[in-house]
Amino acid sequence: MVISQLASRISLTHRALSLATCLLAMVGVRPALSQTANPKAAKKSFATDTDLSLGIFGQLTPTRAPVSTTTTSFGTTIQQKTQGTTPSAGVLGTFHQSFNPWLGYNVNFGYSRFSENYSHSFSNTPTDPSQRGYAQFSQGSVPSNVFELTLAYVVQGPRTKRFNTFAQYGGGALWFLPTGSSSPFHEQARAAMVFGVGMNYRLSDHFSARAEYRGLFYKSPDFANTTTSVPISRLFTVTNAPTISVVYTFGGPH
Numbered sequence: 001m002v003i004s005q006l007a008s009r010i011s012l013t014h015r016a017l018s019l020a021t022c023l024l025a026m027v028g029v030r031p032a033l034s035q036t037a038n039p040k041a042a043k044k045s046f047a048t049d050t051d052l053s054l055g056i057f058g059q060l061t062p063t064r065a066p067v068s069t070t071t072t073s074f075g076t077t078i079q080q081k082t083q084g085t086t087p088s089a090g091v092l093g094t095f096h097q098s099f100n101p102w103l104g105y106n107v108n109f110g111y112s113r114f115s116e117n118y119s120h121s122f123s124n125t126p127t128d129p130s131q132r133g134y135a136q137f138s139q140g141s142v143p144s145n146v147f148e149l150t151l152a153y154v155v156q157g158p159r160t161k162r163f164n165t166f167a168q169y170g171g172g173a174l175w176f177l178p179t180g181s182s183s184p185f186h187e188q189a190r191a192a193m194v195f196g197v198g199m200n201y202r203l204s205d206h207f208s209a210r211a212e213y214r215g216l217f218y219k220s221p222d223f224a225n226t227t228t229s230v231p232i233s234r235l236f237t238v239t240n241a242p243t244i245s246v247v248y249t250f251g252g253p254h
Contacts, residue, residue: 049098053210055245057092059112061085064235075126075133081119081233083220088114090146092214092243102156106168108194108214110148110241113179115141116220120231140230142185142223147175148216150194167197168214176221185223192218200247208247215240 063084070077090112098104119139126133152170159165174192178185198212216239222232 049096049104049249050251051096051208051247051249053092053094053096053245053247055092055094055210055243057090057110057112057214057241057243059085059088059090059114060240060242061087061114061237062240063117064237066235073127075124075128075131077122077124080121081231081235082117083233083235083237084117085114085239086117086141088112090241092148092241092245094245096154098154098156104154104156106150106152106154106170108148108150108152108172111146113143113145115143116176117141118231118233120233138229138231140228140232142183142230142232143179144185144221144223145177145179147177148192148194149173149175150192150216152194162202163199164202165197165199167195169195174216174218176223178223184228185225188221188223190218190221192216198243206249208249210243210245210247212243212245213240214243 061084063082065080065082067078067080070079090110092108092110094109095107096104117139118141119137121135121137123135124133150170150172152168154166154168157165157167171191171193174190175187176190177187194214194216196212196214198210200208200210202208217236218239219234219236222234225232
């Protein structure tokens with residue numbers, strides 16, 4: 001009788017333990033399932049960023065002055081050409097759209113007005129001191145309107161809630177249009193490479209302020225004229241264009 005009661009109690013205990021194990025297993029599975037499902041439910045698709053900006057920039061092109069020296073038995077000849085521009089201001093409009101959170105593109109349209117300045121100096125020093133040396137110097141400038149149309153890839157850099165940084169690299173063209181109806185020079189287009197870095201500061205859901213450095217690498221124009229007295233040189237140069245813009249973002253921040 002005692003043995004029978006003991007066996008019955010053991011059986012009940014075993015069943016209770018089995019039931020508790022099943023309940024714990026069910027409780028453990030449900031949170032795991034919910035944790036697996038939540039990230040999928042919370043995952044958001046990427047929303048394309050699109051914005052327009054309008055700004056002003058300073059056009060700063062350093063003067064290039066390469067020097068060539070030739071020495072022969074008759075003497076030494078030194079030639080120097082200079083090419084630069086007058087500092088000026090311009091306006092820049094940019095359309096930006098992103099492919100994904102870190103890559104997009106810019107379409108840049110700019111305008112400025114300045115003068116291309118050229119000079120050419122030539123001197124000869126004879127080896128024989130009894131002979132007389134000579135020198136020659138000429139200079140001139142060509143005022144023109146300059147338009148820019150470039151397309152660049154944009155790589156997004158580190159960002160915070162209000163700040164985001166970026167870099168751009170691409171190419172396009174510059175159009176030089178000499179001013180004055182009687183100018184002997186002709187309009188000319190030059191291929192250009194654009195590069196730069198910048199930063200946006202969000203002011204509201206739709207508006208931001210942008211500060212950036214832009215550089216343009218190109219070959220200086222000769223305005224398709226070979227008869228002028230202006231000593232035009234065709235040198236590769238870099239125009240520096242620090243820019244401040246106001247940005248409007250369509251749809252607000254994401």
